[in-house]
Amino acid sequence: MNTHDPAEGADRPAIASSDPTAQRARARQHMDAEFSAFYRATVRSLVGFLVNQGADVHVAADIAQEVLTDAYRHWDSIRHHKAWVYKAASRALVRRFASVEEPVADIPEPTSLLPRPDRIGEWEAEHDALLLVRCLPPRQRQVLAWRLVGFTPTDIADHLGLTAETVRANLKRAKRNVTALYRTVQGEEQ
The missing domain is CATH 1.10.1740 (Rna Polymerase Sigma Factor; Chain: A)
Incomplete structure (x- = not known):
């Protein structure tokens, strides 16, 4: 028991x-x-x-x-x-x-x-988009970076102290500028 x-x-x-x-x-x-x-x-x-x-x-x-x-x-x-x-x-x-x-x-x-800091230049050269993004004005680059990691224009506006409309306008200009730069680079390579 x-x-x-x-x-x-x-x-x-x-x-x-x-x-x-x-x-x-x-x-x-x-x-x-x-x-x-x-x-x-x-x-x-x-x-x-x-x-x-x-x-x-x-x-x-x-x-x-x-x-x-x-x-x-x-x-x-x-x-x-x-x-x-x-x-x-x-x-x-x-x-x-x-x-x-x-x-x-x-x-x-x-x-x-x-792990290989001596290969930074090679890594950057392999990423053409990075080169295009670096050609953007600082504010467009900034809002695009926030957007690329998943923040909405409203979130970005809150974090940067801007209006959502300003963020959307900068994203639109960034897209337009990157597209134009990409077309220019593609035209030069052909």
Whole structure:
């Protein structure tokens, strides 16, 4: 005959779950898993987003890493993770453009985001669209970069402090300009 009282077993998990240290550890594990999944899903497109706005690949990789590190530190207080990361990265890029730095003569060291920094030029040459996008005026390049990562014109307007109509007009001009540039390049190659 079993002398074990089922009610005693039911009490134990409740005691374990009320332990603040155990609750914090479980919450931390959940946050780490959530951030890890977000990082893997976001980092490459964030680097591309910055490159589309005119950053060199190694600069974009550095900014993406810095912004994602900040996002991890403040993960619980950020309500809209994707929007926060893209907005912070865009602002960091503007600050980088505004700062006066001497160009680095050495090739950057390899990182997980940029395993072969000596091949940046080759990578850019293979991506003709990037060359076309870089010919656009800064505002058109900026709104196009936001659109390419899935933000709507209304979202972009909110993040950049513009009207949705201004964003749509810049997207339309960007499309028209890229199309014209592409046709010009195609005509020269024939």
